[in-house]
Amino acid sequence: MTINQHPSPLTQDLRIGLLGSYGGCNMGDEAILMCVLSCLRAHRPQARLVVFSRNSDHTRSHQPEADEVVDWEGVPQRPVLDVLAGLDLLVLGGGGILYDGEARRYLRLVKAAHERGVPTFAYAIGAGPLRDADDREAVRTVLPEMTDVVVRDEESRLVLEEVGVERDLTVTADPALTLTPEPFTEDMMRRESLPTGGRLVGMSVREPGRAAEKLDEDGYHALLADVADFLARRLDAQVVFVPMERQDVRHAHGVLSRMSAPDRGRILNNSYSPGEILGFMSHLDMVVGMRLHVVIFAALAGLPVLPLPYSGKVFDFARRTGAPALVGVAREQAGLLLAEVDRLWDEFPQRQGDLRARVRELQGLARETCARCGGLLDSIDGGARDERRTEDAQLILSRAPGQPT
Structure with missing residues (x-):
């Protein structure tokens, strides 16, 4: 194999997953998804955007920026976990998804991403009410392991701190503040x-x-x-x-x-x-x-x-x-x-x-979430570049005179 033929992570598009209350259940959540997809597309035009949806047909027909849609409720979990393992980043939210009866379900997939070495980013999520013991435990144990956690308001930060989350929590604003209006004729x-x-x-x-x-x-x-x-x-x-x-x-x-x-x-x-x-x-x-x-x-x-x-x-x-x-x-x-x-x-x-x-001012804060996510993508790309340099150096050494082939 020559150096020019060596496969590089940079020649392959990043695969970014989005997990939230998506699939046509709520207009606000769909607005959030549109804004998060737009943010990711702006930072990585060639990335493959994978949406985990509650209704894949709705997401395919209403979210044209999504490259791939995966049902994750009421389906066998092995295919879902296989998709998860192939991601370069999992984005959780935004929107109010960490509340009683729901938090543990979302965080189960976030935990599975961590077990597979996938970085995770909480995109201006909302939290509360959180009184259920299982949901509180899931929040308390999974969020500290996330790569970065951004919440959309002070109320959510207070809820998470009361639950016992011990990590830095950045407060910005709801992603839908960056939505572009369309004509209502x-x-x-x-x-x-x-x-x-x-x-x-x-x-x-x-x-x-x-x-x-x-x-x-x-x-x-x-x-x-x-x-x-x-x-x-x-x-x-x-x-x-x-x-x-x-x-x-x-x-x-x-x-x-x-x-x-x-x-x-x-x-x-x-x-x-x-x-x-x-x-x-x-x-x-x-x-x-x-x-x-x-x-x-x-x-x-x-x-x-x-x-x-x-x-x-x-x-x-x-x-x-x-x-x-x-x-x-x-x-x-x-x-x-x-x-x-x-x-x-x-x-x-x-x-x-x-x-x-x-x-x-709130729109500026909402754009800060996008910028933080873009910075994380840069670090992922940078890690890929470092890996490539190491592999290329090893390959050059292996081809040097006197080295075994």
């Missing part, structure tokens, strides 16, 4: 039977569950109905519910059924990409949101937004953007909530400049 508006001349207020709701344990369904449906009625009257507006998951539609209907003016409410019925939902924000005048990524999209669009903090991640984002940071979502708080909505609308012209400055 007049034709799309007509298909949704939405006016293009009047005021529109966006609203997002969500289901109770492990990530939103304190929500009382009947109570918060009634509360949001009060808010929707108030906005319809106060602003002479239509209220448009923006589903981010399929089950959000049922909860939107629950709110509509409690409105005194349900004819002033609409629900987006068609399927849209995350970029199109971000583009839809340009048609809105205000947003009241429970879903974190509806709140993020509204902030990106420079809208007055009232986050409804069902969890720490929403409260944290409200604090970082200067939005009203309420302490809960309960029917007895209706008066306080309506007063905040009224004040937000009246004072927003004076607040808008501050919001835009804060969002730019």
Whole structure:
């Protein structure tokens, strides 16, 4: 074999895996995946990007930057582990994936990557609530072994420190802050039977569950109905519910059924990409949101937004953007909530400049996550170069006069 024929790791594309709540379950997670894929593609245009998905068909059809998609739930694990072993890097997240009932499942694959010598990077992940003993143990033992861990907010860092994670944790911001809007056209508006001349207020709701344990369904449906009625009257507006998951539609209907003016409410019925939902924000005048990524999209669009903090991640984002940071979502708080909505609308012209400055700062932090991941890729490439130099030197010595062939 001549030196020119010697195989080099640098002649082969890096294989980078992405593991998160991907596969069409949640619009916010799909926005995150788009942004992480875009980051990796920008740093390594020739890399092979492998997405571990909960629904491979959805990911293949909706994420064109993915080169390969692997189902990892409800399938034999040996093929999944074989793919894992062939990676140069496994990227965990972003998004809120380290919470009760879910953390151990993701970290099982991260641990398997470590056992196969694969570096791992936590890409602005969210954490909490974490009370389950098995999930806490998985977090406490696996995260310290990761190559780098970046979390998206202070709430997540506090949760991980409380669990007992002893390592450096870098706080940046949600990856979806780097999403690019796509046009939401007049034709799309007509298909949704939405006016293009009047005021529109966006609203997002969500289901109770492990990530939103304190929500009382009947109570918060009634509360949001009060808010929707108030906005319809106060602003002479239509209220448009923006589903981010399929089950959000049922909860939107629950709110509509409690409105005194349900004819002033609409629900987006068609399927849209995350970029199109971000583009839809340009048609809105205000947003009241429970879903974190509806709140993020509204902030990106420079809208007055009232986050409804069902969890720490929403409260944290409200604090970082200067939005009203309420302490809960309960029917007895209706008066306080309506007063905040009224004040937000009246004072927003004076607040808008501050919001835009804060969002730019958060976008810069989100890009820092991408830069850190790029630095890790550089170190992986550098390791490959060092390995090549060593192998080439050994080959030269083996071909030197007097050396055995």
